[in-house]
Amino acid sequence: MIARRSPGDFVAAALLFVLLALPPYASLAGNPFLLSVFTRIVILAIAAASLNLLMGYGGMVSFGHAAYIGVGGYVVGILAKEGISSGFVQWPLALAVSALFALAVGALSLRTRGVYFIMITLAFAQMIYYVAVGLARYGGDDGLTIYRRSQFGALIDLSNKTAFYYLCLALLAGCTYLIWRLVNSRFGMVIQGARSNDRRMHSIGFPTFRYRLTCFVISGTLCGLAGALLANHTDFVSPAMMHWTRSGDLIVMVVLGGMGTIFGPLIGTVTLLTLEEALPALISLGARPFMGREAARAGEYWQIVLGPLLLLVVLYARGGIAGLLTGPRRA
């Protein structure tokens, strides 16, 4: 926890370089799909970072974090549909509604512990999922197409894919820095103390509930930002983006990358999403000598490879990939 140069920092620096250099590379390689994949990665890394603040540092395992992506996205989508395209209205509102939703969920769920906490956060996420399904005016089950991305006047044009990518990257950097400051501040010490030993925190004089709730709201708000970005990226919002399996994906990203580490969520998101893209192709390739033309179908079963991989990380690298890189540091 003490700042120290470690191999993990170099990996993070290398990753940052790759992320910075990606748009020129994608355009040189003539591969716009690559830019789109990485925009998605960067956006989901913000969501994963927000979950890491809550789960990794605060010890609060939210199994409904995709709900905030959905809330942030739907605020943008609904406003766009109603003819309000200004990003100066859409984005602050997306953050504010996510924060309010997190406040309501946190105020109730933080009264419980362990499995009950996980179940309540999941229940709230399912509730908001079905609310979205029921929004007939906004596409219901089919979702809602956004015809006009958020408008920021002359400031930035989000339909420019490169500009949008760099905006997402800058926001990821900003969120990461914010979280780093947070977890090292007095507030962060309280949050981590409560994760480690909540009873002891009370006995030394901390009313931890209010701090944990604040952490919950900050996390939900940052995740709502990821939602607003994702809606602009896909030009589309649908209930699927807050399906509970999406919340599961976020947890996997955080655990895979390394809970309670600053760059873990980013590493986890990059790893999971690149595996998602690369594994099917790799498997088809590997299966070709045995299955001939049928090999392409083998690629559909990529999760058979991903599953054991995750298992290995959870069993043998408790600090995730970031933990492997820094070596054992936590007691």
Add this chain to the structure above:
Amino acid sequence: MPEALLEAEGLTKRFGGVVASDAIVLAVLPGELHAVIGPNGAGKTSLIGQLAGEIVPDAGHIRFAGRDITALPVWRRSTLGLARSFQITSLFADFTVLDNVALAVQAHVGHSFRFWDKARCAAELRDPAHAALSRVGLGSRAGVIVASLSHGEHRLLEIAMALATRPHMLLLDEPMAGMGPEESARMVGLLRELKRDVTILLIEHDMEAVFALADRITVLVYGRVIATAEPEAIRANAEVRQAYLGDGGLGTGHA
């Protein structure tokens, strides 16, 4: 008789059919070291739990510094100056020793809705923490991760954390549990020094330590107070001898 700093009156707690505290009356005077002894299952830890606020009594009142604290939550009692240490060591294992104590300091220097400046660079937190550590003799261990401390050092750290909250009164739950003779002697020395500044309620099995330290002793048997008096009077008390010390534990060291 001066007014008590901590006072329990008719404190009663039942767990199912077991009466853990049976109308306990207890008065700890300012400046004294007051020990509570009793055989296993006498309800000593339940008593400290109620005084600290973790266990809600079924009946009775607790007053601290002239104020009824029966209904106050744990953290409020801490901010009023009532600190406790735990029988089962209860620390933040993945923090350093200094971090642990600094966190205890932090709880008492205003709210912690401070999101930006690094807590580990705040002299306001670090200096008093260092002071508390030196006081218990752990000054040289400040940078060590708590999980790698010895058992005896854990107990000392417990005390340092309680001290760091600048308490008027310490509730110590078996600070010498599991300690070797040498560590126990060190703890006795520390407590003897602390009792000059802080009022202490001590629960302890180590009779030698109790009789060496205590100004007054309360004997608890099956949740009931059977005697409160000076050590010599307790030693001579027939009821106490029969109920508790009959097995020859008195004055022979570890009970």
